Every structure is written in C-alpha cells, then in structure tokens.
Amino acid sequence: MTPVFAHGSLRLYLLSLLAEQPRxxxxxxxxxxxxxxxxxxxxxxxxxxxxxKLEDEGLVTKSTDGRKTVYEITDAGREELLAREGDLDAIETEVSDSVRRLADEVRFSVTEAMKSLRADLASAKRQAREDVPAQSSGTAAEPGAAIRLESNRALHEADLVLNEFRQQLRADLRRRAAVARVPAATVPELRRRLDEVRAGILASIGH
Known part of the structure; x- marks a missing residue:
C-alpha cells in the first residue's frame, strides 16, 4: 500500500485532531x-x-483518566497550528487524495479477485464440457463434471471467506493492541482453534 502521509504530515494532523478535543x-x-x-x-x-515527540516539544500534555492516557493540545501547540495553517490545508487536501487513492486500491484488489474467480470458474466449466463424451444427439453432462464444477466453486468461495476472516481478525487485533496489550498466549490459542476448525472441516468432507 502506498504511503498515506508525507514526512511530518501525520504529526501536524494529530495536533489538529487534538485541537478539536482531548483524546x-x-x-x-x-x-x-x-x-x-x-x-x-x-x-x-x-x-x-x-x-x-509532541509532548517532548511541549505541544501536547497527557493526563491519566482511569486506565487511559488522555492527550491535550497546549497553547504552544495551538500556536504551531496557527503558524502552519497553510500546511494544514495542504494536508487536508493530501488526506482527501489519499482516501480516493486507497479506495481505488481496494476496488482494484476486489476487481482483480473477482476477475480471477470468474476466470477460474469459466476454466472449470470449459474443462467440464471437454470431459463430457459426445453423444449422437448432442452433449450429455457427466455427473462427475457437475461435481467438479461445484467443488471448484466451493473452493473459491472458501478462499474468499478465509481472506475476509484474516482481514477482519487482523483489524480486530490491531484495534485491541491500540488500547491494551495482546497477550502472548493469543498466538498458540489462535493456532489451536484454527487446527480444530481445520480438522472439523476435513472430517465433514470425508478426509
């Protein structure tokens, strides 16, 4: 994924968010x-x-609210924002461009995945037709060809489900890490649960 913020831009953008309210x-x-x-x-x-770094520079302060550390912009931070108002406007434009670019990248990835899926399904259908013996009155479909087609379709749908699960769990863990630690036991527990799911799925399809 291409960089979202230019060098130094995220620092100023964080200041602008804290100028809206402590967070x-x-x-x-x-x-x-x-x-x-x-x-x-x-x-x-x-x-x-x-x-x-912003705290070291005296641009923000932090305080404790229960188990949370709350950051608040200082007068010096507001002065910096005022002095760099033009830079901040440029960053807002940069953010808008980045949103469009990232959305385009997501759409492209989804489009390419769908193209690949359609191509594979078309290939499976073509292979199924080639496997069907010619009949004098036309072509009759073998039961095996239909089974292979259904199997290929299920395999690709399973790939999509697995990718969606991976992305969602990764986002969930990153959000958790942002507010608290992720226990070291998470990885072996994840591996154990996935092994159980894998064994269950294989057992259900007769392996």
Missing part, C-alpha cells in the same frame, strides 16, 4: 480510521511515538 490514543486511531473510511488504520507503533 486518548485509541480515539486518535479511530478518528484517523473514520477520516479514511476504514481504508487506513494506523498502528499504535505509528501513533504513540509521535505523541511522545
């Missing part, structure tokens, strides 16, 4: 995700070092 780290990540329509979700490793 904790997850709220900043969520705000950025909302601005990009969910096509860009920055990681905690991207956001928190920049917040720490």
């Amino acid at each position: 904790h780290g997850y709220e900043l990540i969520q705000a950025l995700s909302d601005r990009f329509g969910g096509t860009y979700i920055p990681s905690a490793g991207t956001i928190y070092p920049r917040l720490a």
Whole structure:
C-alpha cells in the first residue's frame, strides 16, 4: 500500500485532531480510521511515538483518566497550528487524495479477485464440457463434471471467506493492541482453534 502521509504530515494532523478535543490514543486511531473510511488504520507503533515527540516539544500534555492516557493540545501547540495553517490545508487536501487513492486500491484488489474467480470458474466449466463424451444427439453432462464444477466453486468461495476472516481478525487485533496489550498466549490459542476448525472441516468432507 502506498504511503498515506508525507514526512511530518501525520504529526501536524494529530495536533489538529487534538485541537478539536482531548483524546486518548485509541480515539486518535479511530478518528484517523473514520477520516479514511476504514481504508487506513494506523498502528499504535505509528501513533504513540509521535505523541511522545509532541509532548517532548511541549505541544501536547497527557493526563491519566482511569486506565487511559488522555492527550491535550497546549497553547504552544495551538500556536504551531496557527503558524502552519497553510500546511494544514495542504494536508487536508493530501488526506482527501489519499482516501480516493486507497479506495481505488481496494476496488482494484476486489476487481482483480473477482476477475480471477470468474476466470477460474469459466476454466472449470470449459474443462467440464471437454470431459463430457459426445453423444449422437448432442452433449450429455457427466455427473462427475457437475461435481467438479461445484467443488471448484466451493473452493473459491472458501478462499474468499478465509481472506475476509484474516482481514477482519487482523483489524480486530490491531484495534485491541491500540488500547491494551495482546497477550502472548493469543498466538498458540489462535493456532489451536484454527487446527480444530481445520480438522472439523476435513472430517465433514470425508478426509
């Protein structure tokens, strides 16, 4: 995926978000995700070092609200925003362009995936026709050809389901990591659960 922010732009954009209202780290990540329509979700490793740098520069302060660390812009931060108002306008334009670009990339990926699926299905149909013995009155379909076609269709649909699951779980884990740690036991537990699902699916299809 192509870069979303030019060098130094994210720092100023975070300041502008904090100028709207104090926020904790997850709220900043969520705000950025909302601005990009969910096509860009920055990681905690991207956001928190920049917040720490802004704090070192005296542009933001942080306070504790229960278990959350809330960041708030300082007067010096507002002065920086005012002084760089033209840069911020350019960043807003940059963000709009990035949203369009990311949306185009998503559409292209989906389109290519659908093209591949249609091509594979067409290939499976063609192969099924070639496997059907010629009859004097035309072509009669073998039961085996229909089974192969159905099997290929199910396989590609399974690929789509697995990809959707992977993307959703990855996004869920990143959101969790933004507000709290992801336990080390998550990986072996995930592997165990997936092994169980795999064994169950194979058993259900007779393997």
